[in-house]
Amino acid sequence: MILFDVHAHMDFPVFADDLDVVLCDCGEEGVTVIVANGVNPESNRKTVALAKKYSLIKPALGYYPTHVWEDGLEAVRKELFWIERQRPVALGEIGLDYKECETESQKEMQRIIFKEFIALGKRLRVPLIIHSRKAEADVLAILEEEEAEKVILHCFMGKKKLVERARDLGYSFSIPVSVTKLDQLQWLVRHVPLRQLLTETDAPYLGPVRGERNTPANVRRSVERIASLVEMTVEDVANQLFMNYQRLF
Ligand SMILES: [Zn+2]
Structure with missing residues (x-):
């Protein structure tokens, strides 16, 4: 079974001591791709370095929305210019918060x-x-207005x-491990076609056990839960989800 995680933060210090072990566990669980998301200039550079070192990790580069107003437009634009030259596999983490x-x-x-990231994505x-928090309506309005392509709502x-x-609008949703518990996400899985779903963990955050470090190996739990929600086999769901990944990336 092929599993993948389109949203994790592998550069975060909490993985620094045992990343080799974490990635090895992910591989054993069947995870073949981890799209690691950068959140600021330092995190983007670390993510690029990790992707060079580990074949499992693919780099997404971005600027976390709250850092945008902390750092200011000039700093963020400088980073956008740098990101364009790195040829990342995706732009993330970006959005509104x-x-x-x-x-x-x-x-x-x-x-x-x-908007500048949407243009760069094109x-x-x-x-x-x-990422969208307390800004979901604005996120969708801007994406539609700017005619964004290849949208993944994390x-x-x-x-x-x-x-x-x-x-x-045809956008994709990446489903975190909390789908095992949250009614809202389970509703989403049942009301969005399977071809518009992907898996993510947001590791080290959003783990199955509160306060414990999350890792991309946990995507397996989401796939199992999604399979029971759509009444398909785990294998068939994993295959469909991976096709979705391949179509977008
Ligand atoms: Zn994140």
Whole structure:
């Protein structure tokens, strides 16, 4: 069975001591691809270095939305210029996060950069791996307006209406391990065609056990849960999901 994870953070310090062991476990579980997502300049460089060292890791490069207004437009644009020359397999982690925003200008800065990443995605013809928190409606409006291509909504927790809108626009959803527990994600799996689903972990976050480090090996749990939700065999679901991955990347 071929498994994959389109959204993990393998450069984070919590993996620094035993990354070889973690990746070995992933391989044994059947994970063949981990798309590691960078979140800022330092994290992007580490992610590129990891991808050079480990064949399992593919680099997605981006700028985490809250870092965008912390670092300012000039710094982010400099990074965009660098990212374009790296030829990443995807752009991520990018998107909008209004949770911590106190001013309208912080939100506006995120929207400006989000649009620039969408344009870059078209130039590079790579998928966009998108974070959205307390900003789901704006994320979808901008993606539609900018005619974004190859959209992957990571851990999308928007309202049912927004899920349906994204589904009808043909966007893909990457499903985290919490699908084993959360009704909202289980509803999503049942209401979006299987060909628009992918698997992710957001490792080291969003683990099956609260407070414990998550790893890409846990995608197996999601595939099993998805299979029971759509009433198909685990093997058939894994194959379909991997075809989805190949179509996008
Ligand atoms: Zn993430």
